[in-house]
Amino acid sequence: MAKIEALGVDVGSTTVKMVAVNDHGEMVWHMLEEADPRAADQVSRFLAEAARRFGSLNGVPLVATGYGRKLVQQAARQVTEISCHAMGIYAELGHGGTLVDIGGQDSKAIRISDSGKVIDFAMNDKCAAGTGRFLENTAGRLRVPLQEMGQDALSSADEVPISSTCTVFAESEVISLIAQGIPVPAILKGLHRSLVKRVAAMISSVGLTAPLMLSGGVVKNPAIRAMLAEETGSAVTLPDHPQLMGAYGAALYALRIAE
Amino acid sequence: MNIGKELNYQWQVNVLGRSALRLNRILMARKAGKGQLGKSRLLTPPLNTSIWTKELIGQHYLRGRYANSHGKVAWVTSGAPIEFLKALDFYLLYPENHGALCGAARAAEGLSIEAEKAGYSRDICSYARTDIGAMLSGKTPVGRLPKPDLLLACTNICQTVLHWYRVLAHHFQVPLILIDTPFIYTEMTDHAVAFVKAQLEEAIIVAEKVAGKPLDPRRFKEVTRLSMLASELWLELLRRNRHRPAPISVFDQFTQMAPIVEMRGEASTVDLYAAMLKEVDQRIEQGIGVVPEERLRLLWDNLPVWYRLRYLAEFLGAHGAVIVASTYTNAWAELGPQMDPEHPMESMARTYMYPILNRGTGEKLATMRQMIQDYHLDGAILHSDRSCKPYSVGQMDQRDRLMRQDDLPALLLEADHNDPRSYSEEQVANRLTAFMEMLEAA
């Protein structure tokens, strides 16, 4: 059985992720679940599972990140998802660049130096326009399962522009497009474009340093990947586990404590 | 002056450009002769003189394209006192007009995004975002904008322009002349007039230095006279709408007003509006109105929704509703009677403090009431413009007084003058339909 040296947990708004690392900082184990409103209990369960597999966790420090990081009382330290994502992706890919993380609640663009430091970052403003929620809400109207949205959008040669970036306005715009008989994939493509443009604006506000790296749950959507590359003119790079970068970074912070 | 550059300017502007624009005018005039000018079945075709407006504006931007190789260029705000600059032979670019042009050409959104990428918030004026986007990206539907040698910002329309021009001054590293026109809450004070006059005197010195020549007083008077004449003709033109049916809709005025804003002080602008007035008079004689059957006459308050002019005109037209008067197009008509070519400095200080946006919210209600009476209006649409706070703050009370005290149906319509992302067509259509039903029932 592998020995683990440190743990990281990312308590997000839609999912909770935990990662364990060995003394080389390599990811040796992870766990992912839908977020439970009782976050503290959920983290305890994750820890119990880790203890079951690796034995006692005494002396194995835990760092918490994400939306619910303050709820994790077992954590030795709380670090923001900005720093953790940067730390995780740098360890995994071994280079700097501009990282985009599109989450359900928040999106962020982070510029990372050659030595792995955060140089600058930007987050979406108060409205949901640049987040996964934007697609979820509007696509809900179209009755397309979330997992198929991206593929459907890419399958369409046509694209109708969605002018409203406000989630509420966009929804009413979608309703009227449906009423006009516009095919669903063309609407979907327009919706993706709208989101991607918003994210591209965030990228340029911190500055695009190639390569463009992606993380977060929404990255599983192929249309987002393809259209971001198109919109920014830069190839995109993905880590093996895009959803785990925050937790992985947290674990690496914890490893520093262990050392 | 570089002779090669000057020759190129003459060739591009006066030989090639002018001929192309003239040819275009002839072709369009032919179409007009065959009754093919308008695309709408609901609305009377545009004025024949609108072809001429188009040519003038085309020429203006064509000259702008090559202006840097020809002389000095100033960027100015739409309500700025420009007569001394014109008399010093500056080419004048109006970023707000350029913004409106981008809005009408559906290019504003893309340019705004360019500005937003550079960190400009979506909560700042959409004209400013459009132009800053054009400045940063070099993109514009008119081909190319000349760089300024001088900036002139006058606060008589808003404080926004000052912040905007500070950005321009920082970017272009050129002098910025500020003409600060104290807001008139209740009365125009003598010390405010003296302040504006003192600033104009200082401004002339700066402008002379940049122009490299002194201001010729005769030329200054002449330009002021031409400004006044054009503004007076524009006022007459608007007044023709007191006639029933109204001969020229406010939506047409929005496009026909470009020369009074950006080509004030030029002889060709005076000629254009004289001809337009003639054509409007002919329409009145022939009983031609904006729509075949005019049933409702309305007021428009605030800036246009540039990217949906035709849609709104047709939507209302389908109900026999015509926008007959607007506080916005009237703003340039109010200037004329204030001007005095014999005393250009004194009158300029007063004239340029007088725009409706530099006076209190109660004054605007008074202006609206006067228009409602003079133009026999049945209702008012107040465009609540997210991008223009000085024009919009006050509308809720103005609307309330019109409804309660004057018994006049009035609608507050949420939109933005240049940013289609702050506009919801479904919502607008819904509100307008309900408003039409209300008016028809009245």
Place this chain on the structure above:
Amino acid sequence: MQTAAVRIPGRIENILSWKEQGGGIAAVFPIHYPRELLRAFGYLPVEVWGPPVVESVSSAAHVQPYVCSIVRNGLSFLQSGGLELADILLVPHACDSLQGLGSLLLDFIHPRQPTLTLYLPRGRRESDLSFLAQELHALYRRLAEIHGDSPTEPELMSSIRREEAADASLAQLHRQRSRLPLSDLAFYQLIRSREYLPAERFSQLASEALDQAGPITERGIPLLLSGIVPEPMALLNLIPELGGWVAADDLASCGRRLYPAGTSQDPFLRMAERIIHAPPDPTRGSSIESRHQHLLSLAAESGARGVVFHDVKFCEPELFDLPDLRRQLAESGLPSLLLEVDLNDPLSHQLHTRLQAFLEMIV
């Protein structure tokens, strides 16, 4: 309100005691105005910076939702009776929205109290100075009309000197803050009592606080706070909680109002000089370059490692300068963060994350 060292009288307590002594109250909206002129007429200026704990519904009938919460809350506060103790209202001209508020009060809302306005010129030229002196004179005449009595020139001069002394103490508090045994919150409660205390009372409090100055103490990552007003005040607890501290500020309500003493012997010109020569402020038309230089020198003096722009949503005067300012500051090695708030909303979780990530970045 209890700070570590100095007892600051509360707003209401202070207003009531002033009224008991026969004085009047002037409720004043942001930003710049001559305290000395109001005081010379016996009016104590009490400022209204969009009180956050107010239902903001009543203003919704008068101003659109895209107007900032300082204006919306100020109006709601007035309409819900929050300014009943005021005898006059003063709305200085700071921006298009406050211009609108002044005009609305005069033309449509008609509060019980007389509404006065003051136009502040946007340049620093001779013509601006002389206009402002005359504008202050016009305000003087208007106050005389309302009050029935008017102060003499020597009375005006002595009122000016009293405010100049208070402003000098205020400036000293700003400079000495790292030596004072005050938390960020306590420090800002102290300096912001200048918004409602009589100048002489404030000077006294300031000197009590300055007496307790000790050696410089380390208290976290030094930050420079820029923007309009440090509200919600919870921000001043959050910053130290996350390991930062406010080492200097460029806030319209605080550091941008460190008015220098005037030099002229003409009271109106002297009051005008004080406002015109105050630190750079976009609402008074300052250039981006002058603001950049000012921020750099504040950072250099205070050792601030980053700038937090803390702005109220929809504030155009602040928003226009930010891209150029932030780029230039970054080029000078000073990173910055932008936070936008609505005074009615609690500090969002995201704001917390941004601030924490910023501190992690500059540590």
